[in-house]
Structures are given as C-alpha cells and as structure tokens.
Amino acid sequence: MADPTEKNELFHVYYERWITVYKEGAIRKVTMAKYLMTQQWLVKLVPELKICDLTRITYQKLLNKYAENHERQTTMDFHHQLKGAILDAVDEGLIERDPTRKAIIKGKTPRPKKPKYLNQYELHTVLVNGRL
Numbered sequence: 001m002a003d004p005t006e007k008n009e010l011f012h013v014y015y016e017r018w019i020t021v022y023k024e025g026a027i028r029k030v031t032m033a034k035y036l037m038t039q040q041w042l043v044k045l046v047p048e049l050k051i052c053d054l055t056r057i058t059y060q061k062l063l064n065k066y067a068e069n070h071e072r073q074t075t076m077d078f079h080h081q082l083k084g085a086i087l088d089a090v091d092e093g094l095i096e097r098d099p100t101r102k103a104i105i106k107g108k109t110p111r112p113k114k115p116k117y118l119n120q121y122e123l124h125t126v127l128v129n130g131r132l
Contacts, residue, residue, distance in 0.1 A: 007052040007094050012042035014051050014094070018085040038081045041066060051094045054086065059099040064106060072107030079105055 006014075019035050027035075042049075045065050049058060059082075067075040083100045090098050118126065125131075 006092075008050050009094075011046060011049045011051050011054060012039060014089065015039050015042055015082070015085050018088060022084075022088070034077070035081055038078055041078065042082075051089055054089075054095055054099050056097075056099045056101065056103075059086075060103060063103060067106040067108070070107055071110045072105060073110070075107040076105050079103060 016039050019032075019039060023032060023035055042062075046058075046062055049062070063075060063079060066078050070078070079100070086095065086100050087098060089095045
C-alpha cells in the first residue's frame with residue numbers, strides 16, 4: 001500500500017518526478033520538451049489537484065479545460081503523455097482506479113493547413129513555365 005503522504009502529493013509534482021525517473025535520458029530532446037510543456041500546463045490548469053483526488057470526473061475536466069485552447073490532436077497527445085504517469089500511479093497504489101478510462105477527447109476545430117508541397121499540376125506548371 002502506498003504511503004498516505006504520497007497520495008496527497010500534488011499531481012503536477014508527481015508528474016514532474018515521473019518524467020525525471022522514466023523519461024529523462026530515454027527520449028529525444030524534442031519529445032522531452034513536450035512532456036515538460038505538459039507539466040507546465042498541469043501547473044497552470046490544476047495547480048492544487050492532488051493524486052488522491054484524481055478521478056474520472058476531475059481528469060475529464062482537466063482534458064476539457066486543455067481542449068478549450070487546443071486542437072483535438074494536441075489534446076490527444078496531452079492525454080497520452082498524462083496517461084503513462086497515471087497508470088504508473090495506479091500500479092503504485094496511489095490511485096485506486098484508472099481515471100483515464102473512457103476519457104473523451106475534445107478540441108478546437110483544426111485550422112486549415114497550408115500545403116507544404118507542390119501538387120502534380122503546380123509542379124508541371126513550374127517546370128513548363130518556370131513559375132506558378
């Protein structure tokens with residue numbers, strides 16, 4: 001059984017330690033930067049949330065708050081980064097049940113993306129005319 005003081009630990013503190021223990025030195029710098037950004041969002045969105053208070057409802061509310069300012073895919077990435085740490089907290093006995101189970105991923109509608117390549121017609125036009 002987990003120490004009661006660990007169960008009262010702030011979630012963002014637990015997550016920061018989890019990153020250090022499990023991710024530091026095992027992932028690329030760019031991926032580590034994403035995990036650290038997720039930790040900063042936890043501080044911003046749920047600064048007082050304790051591990052023992054992490055339920056399906058509190059987790060869904062966290063995702064919903066994050067989704068207000070992010071596209072669905074970004075919210076999905078946020079969820080996946082948190083889920084690993086949360087499942088470890090379940091395994092360690094800090095949380096009774098998996099609060100990420102059946103989480104609903106929301107997010108803003110993606111903005112139109114500019115193509116980063118020429119389509120076949122544009123390529124042909126450039127090759128024939130020297131310009132689009």
